[in-house]
Every structure is written in structure tokens, then in C-alpha cells.
Amino acid sequence: MATFLDNLDWRCAEKAFDPAKKVSDSDLAKILHAIKMSPSSFGMQPYHFYVVSDQATKMKLKEKGYNQQQFEDASHVIVFCGRDDLKDRVNTYFEMASGGDATKRAAMKGYEDMMTGFAEGKQGEAAMSWAHRQAYIAFGFAMAACAELMIDSCPMEGLDTAAFDQILNVPANTKTVAALTIGYRKDVPHMPKVRFTDEDLFTKI
Numbered sequence: 001m002a003t004f005l006d007n008l009d010w011r012c013a014e015k016a017f018d019p020a021k022k023v024s025d026s027d028l029a030k031i032l033h034a035i036k037m038s039p040s041s042f043g044m045q046p047y048h049f050y051v052v053s054d055q056a057t058k059m060k061l062k063e064k065g066y067n068q069q070q071f072e073d074a075s076h077v078i079v080f081c082g083r084d085d086l087k088d089r090v091n092t093y094f095e096m097a098s099g100g101d102a103t104k105r106a107a108m109k110g111y112e113d114m115m116t117g118f119a120e121g122k123q124g125e126a127a128m129s130w131a132h133r134q135a136y137i138a139f140g141f142a143m144a145a146c147a148e149l150m151i152d153s154c155p156m157e158g159l160d161t162a163a164f165d166q167i168l169n170v171p172a173n174t175k176t177v178a179a180l181t182i183g184y185r186k187d188v189p190h191m192p193k194v195r196f197t198d199e200d201l202f203t204k205i
Contacts, residue, residue: 007147012193014152014185017073021184027149028076031182034145035078038138042115044089046131047138047177050079050168057167064163065179070154074181079164080139082131085173086119128175135177142180152185 002010023031028051035049052058053076061079062071071077083089094112098105105112122130139155146153161176170176 002150004144004148007150009193010150011143011147011153012190014154014181014183015070016186016188017070017075017152017154017181017183018186019073019183021075023075023151023182023184027151030149031078031142031145031151034141035138038141040134040137041130042090042093042118044086044093044115045134046083046086046089046127047135048081048083048170048174049138050081050170052077052079052168060167061159061164061179064167065156065159068156068158070156070181071179073183074154075183076181078142078180078182079168080135080177080179081165081170081174082128082135082177083174084122084124084127084131086122086127086131087116090115090119132175132177139178139180146182151182154181155179156181 032049032051040046052061055072058071058074058077061077062068065071090112093115094105094108097108119127143153143155156179159176159179164170164176164179165174168176
């Protein structure tokens with residue numbers, strides 16, 4: 001049976017999806033669970049994800065994604081967004097961590113104060129930039145989950161992020177980062193995968 005590492009050799013940034021083949025609800029749930037369980041700094045998870053299967057919405061995204069065919073033909077489009085409401089995120093985190101118990105929350109005050117200080121130091125564009133970097137960690141986990149399941153994916157940064165925000169009715173504290181199209185490849189020839197050598201990429205000390 002192929003392993004995850006084997007499947008990394010198989011995966012590619014798929015450009016030609018078969019629109020007739022759909023990702024099952026159970027497999028989609030596994031991909032979304034991988035996103036949910038991906039690491040983030042402080043565990044703050046300063047992001048939100050839009051999972052789009054509606055064809056009309058996918059066509060709107062395609063138009064604002066420079067008419068790349070992946071948006072139309074993929075089974076789903078997952079849009080990754082960062083959010084800059086970091087202080088609110090900290091408060092919600094500790095509400096969950098304490099289960100609403102004031103005594104338990106008081107015992108975590110040192111950690112909460114540290115996170116609050118960090119959040120207060122990240123305002124506006126700095127907060128959103130940090131949130132985007134966190135979202136990219138989840139992005140990598142999503143692609144890894146797809147590879148594990150032998151579901152094709154294509155990372156998409158060629159898009160009008162402001163237009164995506166409008167199409168998806170993204171709230172003001174949230175901004176589109178990138179999108180991941182997922183589905184199954186067409187039975188067409190693929191270019192050989194090109195990677196730089198180990199010597200070029202790695203220095204062992």
C-alpha cells in the first residue's frame with residue numbers, strides 16, 4: 001500500500017480536473033479535519049475557510065481568478081482567508097480552554113496575558129500579514145491530506161482577492177489569501193515533475 005511519502009511523488013499541481021468526478025463527503029471531511037488540526041502560533045487559528053461546491057459560485061470565482069479552468073472543473077474550491085481580530089480570537093480561545101470556568105481561566109492568566117500582549121502588538125496590516133502566514137500552514141496541511149487520499153489539488157494564488165471577498169461575502173475582519181482547487185485529474189499525459197537536486201536545496205551541518 002502506498003504511503004504518504006510515496007504519494008508526494010504522485011501529487012502535482014493539477015491543471016486539468018475531470019468535472020464528472022466529485023470528492024466524496026467523507027473524504028472532504030478528512031481534508032477539512034486536516035486543516036482544522038494544522039498547527040498555528042499560540043493555537044490561535046486566525047483564519048476562516050470557504051468550501052465552495054456550488055457551480056454558479058465557482059464560475060464567479062473563475063472570472064476573478066483570471067479564468068483559470070481549475071475553478072470551474074474542480075470538485076471543490078477551498079478559499080483560505082486570514083482574520084485580523086486577534087484580541088477577540090484570544091478571548092474566545094480562553095473561553096473554550098477554560099470551559100467558561102472563571103477559576104480555570106484565572107489559572108491560565110499568565111499565558112492569556114502573553115497572548116493578549118502579542119495580539120495588541122499586531123494591528124491592522126501587521127495582524128493580517130501574520131494571519132496570512134498562519135493560513136499558509138493550514139494550506140500545506142490541506143495539500144498533504146489530499147496527497148494522502150490521492151485526491152488531486154492545485155494551489156491557486158492567481159486571483160483577485162478583493163473580488164473573492166465580495167463574492168463570498170467575507171466580513172471586514174477577514175481577507176482572502178489563496179485558494180485550493182481539489183478533485184480528480186483527467187486521464188491526460190502529465191509533464192514529468194521537475195525538482196532541484198538535494199545539493200541545491202539542502203545544506204547539512
